[in-house]
Amino acid sequence: MSTTNETRPAEALRTGDRQADERASATKPLGGIAGWMDDRIGAAKGVSFLAKKVFPDHWSFMLGEIAMYSMIVCLLTGVFLTFWFVPSASQVVYDGSYVPLQGVTMSDAYRSTLAISFDIRGGLLIRQIHHWAALIFVVSVFVHMARVFFTGAFRKPREINWVFGTILSLLACIEGFAGYSLPDDLLSGTGIRAMNGFMQSAPVIGSYLSYFVFGGAFPGEAIIPRLYSAHVLLIPAILVGLFTAHILLVFLHKHTQFPGPGRTNKNVVGYPLLPVYVAKAGGFFFIVFGVIALISAVVTINPIWAYGPYDPSPITAGSQPDWYMGFADGALRLLPGWLEFETFGFTWSMNIFPGSLILLPLMWTIIGVYPFVEAWVTGDKREHHLLDRPRNAPTRTAIGIAGISMYVVLFLAAGNDLMAIKLHLSINDITQTLRVLFFVAPPVSFWITKRICLSLQRADRQKVLHGRETGTIWRYADGRFEEIHAQLTPEERWVLVQHESQEPLQLTAGKDANGVDTPIARKQRLRAKFSRFYFKDRVAPPTPSELEAAHHEHADHGAALDGGHEAIEPAGAGQERETIKADRQHD
Amino acid sequence: MNALAARRRHPAAIAVLLLLGLLVTGGAYSFLAPKDANAAAQSAAADDVANGKDLFIANCATCHGINGQGTKSGPSLVGVGAASVDFQVGTGRMPLPGPNVQAPDNKVKFDEQEISDLAAYVASLGPGPAVPEEKYTTVIKPGTPEANKAIAEGGEIFRVNCAMCHNFAGAGGALTRGKYAPPLDGVSPKHIYEAMVTGPQSMPVFNDSNLTPEAKQKVISYLSAQENQTNVGGLTLGNLGPVSEGLFAWIFGLGILIGCAVWLGKKAA
Numbered sequence: 001m002s003t004t005n006e007t008r009p010a011e012a013l014r015t016g017d018r019q020a021d022e023r024a025s026a027t028k029p030l031g032g033i034a035g036w037m038d039d040r041i042g043a044a045k046g047v048s049f050l051a052k053k054v055f056p057d058h059w060s061f062m063l064g065e066i067a068m069y070s071m072i073v074c075l076l077t078g079v080f081l082t083f084w085f086v087p088s089a090s091q092v093v094y095d096g097s098y099v100p101l102q103g104v105t106m107s108d109a110y111r112s113t114l115a116i117s118f119d120i121r122g123g124l125l126i127r128q129i130h131h132w133a134a135l136i137f138v139v140s141v142f143v144h145m146a147r148v149f150f151t152g153a154f155r156k157p158r159e160i161n162w163v164f165g166t167i168l169s170l171l172a173c174i175e176g177f178a179g180y181s182l183p184d185d186l187l188s189g190t191g192i193r194a195m196n197g198f199m200q201s202a203p204v205i206g207s208y209l210s211y212f213v214f215g216g217a218f219p220g221e222a223i224i225p226r227l228y229s230a231h232v233l234l235i236p237a238i239l240v241g242l243f244t245a246h247i248l249l250v251f252l253h254k255h256t257q258f259p260g261p262g263r264t265n266k267n268v269v270g271y272p273l274l275p276v277y278v279a280k281a282g283g284f285f286f287i288v289f290g291v292i293a294l295i296s297a298v299v300t301i302n303p304i305w306a307y308g309p310y311d312p313s314p315i316t317a318g319s320q321p322d323w324y325m326g327f328a329d330g331a332l333r334l335l336p337g338w339l340e341f342e343t344f345g346f347t348w349s350m351n352i353f354p355g356s357l358i359l360l361p362l363m364w365t366i367i368g369v370y371p372f373v374e375a376w377v378t379g380d381k382r383e384h385h386l387l388d389r390p391r392n393a394p395t396r397t398a399i400g401i402a403g404i405s406m407y408v409v410l411f412l413a414a415g416n417d418l419m420a421i422k423l424h425l426s427i428n429d430i431t432q433t434l435r436v437l438f439f440v441a442p443p444v445s446f447w448i449t450k451r452i453c454l455s456l457q458r459a460d461r462q463k464v465l466h467g468r469e470t471g472t473i474w475r476y477a478d479g480r481f482e483e484i485h486a487q488l489t490p491e492e493r494w495v496l497v498q499h500e501s502q503e504p505l506q507l508t509a510g511k512d513a514n515g516v517d518t519p520i521a522r523k524q525r526l527r528a529k530f531s532r533f534y535f536k537d538r539v540a541p542p543t544p545s546e547l548e549a550a551h552h553e554h555a556d557h558g559a560a561l562d563g564g565h566e567a568i569e570p571a572g573a574g575q576e577r578e579t580i581k582a583d584r585q586h587d
Numbered sequence: 588m589n590a591l592a593a594r595r596r597h598p599a600a601i602a603v604l605l606l607l608g609l610l611v612t613g614g615a616y617s618f619l620a621p622k623d624a625n626a627a628a629q630s631a632a633a634d635d636v637a638n639g640k641d642l643f644i645a646n647c648a649t650c651h652g653i654n655g656q657g658t659k660s661g662p663s664l665v666g667v668g669a670a671s672v673d674f675q676v677g678t679g680r681m682p683l684p685g686p687n688v689q690a691p692d693n694k695v696k697f698d699e700q701e702i703s704d705l706a707a708y709v710a711s712l713g714p715g716p717a718v719p720e721e722k723y724t725t726v727i728k729p730g731t732p733e734a735n736k737a738i739a740e741g742g743e744i745f746r747v748n749c750a751m752c753h754n755f756a757g758a759g760g761a762l763t764r765g766k767y768a769p770p771l772d773g774v775s776p777k778h779i780y781e782a783m784v785t786g787p788q789s790m791p792v793f794n795d796s797n798l799t800p801e802a803k804q805k806v807i808s809y810l811s812a813q814e815n816q817t818n819v820g821g822l823t824l825g826n827l828g829p830v831s832e833g834l835f836a837w838i839f840g841l842g843i844l845i846g847c848a849v850w851l852g853k854k855a856a
Contacts, residue, residue: 059845059852066844100742100812102735118819128820135836136844143841186746186755187828280851287847295840300820301832306813307755314746316828317753317760317768323833415830417761426688426765471596 051274056257060147065281066140069288070133071243077130078232084120086112087182087228089221098305106184106309109224113183113304128296134176135301136292138324141169145367149400152388153256154371156381161249164242166368170360171239173324178231180302180322184224187302189310190319192223194329198356201349219312256387259498261491265385320414330413331355334435366403377530378502391460392499394453395534402446409438450537457539460496463488464542465550497547501540505531639708642701646682655712660686667785668715669706674781676702678774688765689788716784716794723800724776727808734808741809744802748793756826757810762789772814776807 038044055061088108094101096111097118116123145165148154154162181188181195196218200206215222254268263269271277307316321329332355339350374396375381390397412419413434420427467485474482488496505528512518542550594600644653650661657663664671675681679693697705706718727734746755754760757771766789771779783803786792793803824831 057852059848062848062851063845066841066848099729099735100738100809100816102732103739104743124820132836132840135833136840139836139841140844186750280854284847284851287851288844291840291843291847295835295843297821299822299824299835300818302829303756303820303823303826305819306826308742308746308750311746314750316746316750316755318755318758318828318830320829322829323836326830326833418827418830420761420765421759421767424765426763427761428764 050251051272053251053254053273054268054270055255055273055277056263056268056270058258060151061255062284063140063144063147065284066288067137067144068243068247069285070137070140070292071239072285073133073289073292074130074137075236075240077126077133078236080126081116081130082232084112084116084123085109085182085228087225089184089219089224101305101308104309107224109182109184110304110309113185117305125293125296128299128301129293131179131301132296132299133292134179135322135324138169138172138176138322141165141172142324145169146400146404149370150390150397151256151258152384152393152396155384156375157253157383158249158256159371159375161246161253162371163368164246164249166364168239168242168246170364171235171242173360175231175235175239176322177325178227178235181227182224182231183302183304184310185302185304186307186310186314186316187304187319189219189312190315191321192219192227192310193312194321197352201352201356203348203353204346206349219310254385256385258387259389259495261494263386265383268385318418323411326414327407327410328355328359330410330416330434331359333413333416334410334431334438336435363407374534377527377534379505379527386498388499389495391453391456394450394457394537397453398446398450401449402442405441405445406438409434409441454537454539461539461542464493464496464547497541499541501538502535503538504528504535635704635707636711638701639704639706642697642705643708646696647705650683655709664709664712666713666715667709669703669710669718670716670781671785671787672706672709673702673718674778674785674787676705677781678778680787689767692769716781719777719780719784719800723804724780724807725804726776726811727804729812737805738809738812741802741805741807742813744798745806745809748798749806752790754826754828756813756823758826771810776811779807779810780804 034044086108090108091105092108092111094104094106094111094114096102096114098114101114113127116127118124148162148165177191177195181192196210196214199210199213202209210218213223213226214220215226255270257263257268257270260269308314320326332352335351335355337351340352341348341350388396413431416427416430416434419425419430467487470484470486472484474484476482505524507521507524507528511521643651643655647655647661647664650658651664652658652661655664657665672681675690676697677695679695680690682696683690684693703718709715710717727737729735729738745757749757752760752762752768753771754768759770760768762768768790780803782790783793783798783806784795798806824835
């Protein structure tokens with residue numbers, strides 16, 4: 001039961017594309033230090049296996065690398081910061097070199113962060129690198145995730161790696177939030193206060209949960225050391241461990257590649273790790289580090305000295321979490337206050353609870369299970385190493401965009417106050433509009449995206465059958481006008497025709513001898529319904545025979561009209577505009 | 588013409604056209620925009636209050652009533668005091684160019700003498716806060732330990748009382764229904780003081796029993812110290828907090844890195 005047609009008509013175009021399999025390299029004994037090492041740890045086999053590993057080239061495959069490198073930058077600079085940071089809420093009087101805070105009572109955590117910023121050589125730069133790298137880390141994780149989603153790289157055999165990546169992205173956000181809360185400045189303290197409120201919004205157990213995590217009433221002295229342990233030890237350990245598994249699985253599965261001539265599900269076309277990718281990827285690490293360092297040297301991030309020390313009574317306008325938690329903050333800003341009610345002596349904070357404690361797990365669960373849902377709908381059990389072009393999976397692309405639009409609405413809501421002052425709008429109007437958009441934007445963007453994808457597919461089809469429009473119009477002596485169409489090269493054409501077009505699942509007889517639905521049939525019907533949703537609208541790639549017919553037609557016209565051009569006739573209704581394959585130098 | 592036509596499909600053509608369009612529109616606007624007519628105002632009157640009354644009738648009475656008693660379109664000015672007039676007119680908020688949720692600061696329409704005449708007239712309508720003494724509006728400069736301590740105290744007062752609307756760095760913040768707390772940089776110490784005493788628009792009043800004049804002076808000094816401080820971390824991105832930082836990370840951080848990735852991806856091995 002599969003929605004895919006096993007025999008792809010386009011396969012015929014590939015005959016003769018395949019190179020002969022590579023000859024296995026002859027093994028030869030190692031000499032020198034390498035030989036000495038190999039005799040002891042026997043790593044040569046593994047190293048040579050890794051060194052010969054081939055990676056395909058595409059800029060979007062480097063998004064994950066950006067994430068990896070910015071994480072390494074965070075780890076390096078984080079170690080530096082731990083040398084001076086004091087994770088303690090004990091109160092001290094500031095006597096450092098920042099004048100506007102001299103003589104102010106503050107926590108040791110805040111004092112030490114001020115010391116890192118003003119009194120330790122290079123401290124501020126390292127702090128800013130750490131924070132900018134963290135922001136860029138999460139940015140690149142999300143963009144990498146989007147790339148994997150839209151190209152269908154999560155399909156078999158990579159579902160588990162997708163789940164790992166999902167967990168990694170959640171951990172990245174939590175790790176960032178823990179770090180944001182450590183310096184104990186006014187903003188981070190406000191963040192912890194919000195976290196405290198989130199816990200309290202849990203029905204029934206809320207206040208107990210808060211007392212448990214904070215070791216007593218808010219704020220207490222326990223939360224900063226606890227967050228510190230989580231930030232420098234617990235979460236990074238899981239993060240690095242999972243990340244290692246993530247990258248090992250990439251090696252195991254081999255990297256996916258975009259479709260192209262000679263690229264199949266069974267090969268990887270690209271360059272070997274050694275020397276090409278070691279140079280490229282190694283160089284890219286320094287580029288990433290360099291760009292982050294440049295930004296950090298030029299642009300302030302989190303000016304904790306300006307926020308002042310945390311104190312539960314003040315708050316500042318423009319209190320927002322770092323961007324990756326913005327969508328959750330936005331959800332809280334959009335939830336109407338009247339959702340709170342009391343029954344049985346308990347307060348049910350439904351004005352906070354869905355945005356604070358439900359949203360994150362829900363969102364990441366949906367992301368995590370998506371590959372399995374899609375696999376069930378398509379019934380596709382095959383391995384996929386060739387990526388989908390997003391347009392060739394219109395429904396998936398549209399689902400992704402709909403999800404992103406929902407996320408963006410929440411994300412914008414987190415900045416509603418700044419939008420209000422910068423755009424001279426009413427914050428109430430913005431909030432109301434975003435509440436409506438939260439429900440309206442996903443279906444609208446789903447529909448628009450799907451239509452765009454289908455149109456692009458049609459355009460591709462057109463291009464294959466009739467060639468590329470050159471924009472050059474010819475006029476003939478007899479007054480005819482005609483646009484020149486240039487034929488695609490076989491390489492260009494291959495990219496446009498290689499994909500398989502999935503068809504909606506056909507229901508098989510689901511009634512038993514007595515005409516009663518079998519239970520399996522009910523399940524099948526559901527699946528068929530989903531399958532229709534996914535593949536009902538489809539544009540099939542041209543088959544070789546269609547291509548042949550189109551060429552043949554062109555050739556005929558070409559013979560009839562000297563010069564190989566054909567007039568654009570005042571086409572009748574529904575008649576496709578004919579084009580020809582002639583190229584310019586013919587004339 | 589041929590050279591131009593040949594370049595019409597150049598990748599930069601759209602950008603150049605857009606830029607040109609913007610420049611022409613902007614230039615035309617700045618050239619054609621209505622200029623301020625010279626505000627006709629009499630001066631050189633012996634009696635400040637009498638002169639103030641004349642000015643009031645000519646410029647304010649439409650909304651505030653012929654005797655400052657207020658109308659449907661403007662509040663009563665009896666008892667608002669000279670400080671209020673000095674703030675509202677001295678920052679250009681009054682006369683209000685048009686009805687709006689809030690009076691924005693604007694170009695000042697009167698000279699100092701006229702403002703003080705107007706203030707004297709409005710003060711004569713009923714007792715209210717006076718224009719502050721100069722000793723409280725002089726900024727305490729950092730340097731000595733006492734001065735530094737005063738500035739730090741001002742910071743604490745500011746964070747407790749002002750930051751929730753005006754933002755930690757005085758960059759301003761949003762209020763409900765289109766109202767806002769304006770940015771505080773570049774506002775003169777006298778006007779900040781007057782705003783605290785009179786509570787213009789949505790702002791609460793911080794009277795002398797609430798915040799002593801010395802405390803107000805410390806707040807003013809803190810703001811000035813913060814404004815005059817070098818930005819140790821580099822560009823401040825408007826001191827708007829994590830929103831502008833996140834935007835920067837997405838647009839510039841990610842933008843530059845993807846640019847580099849594209850470049851590397853194009854490089855032949």
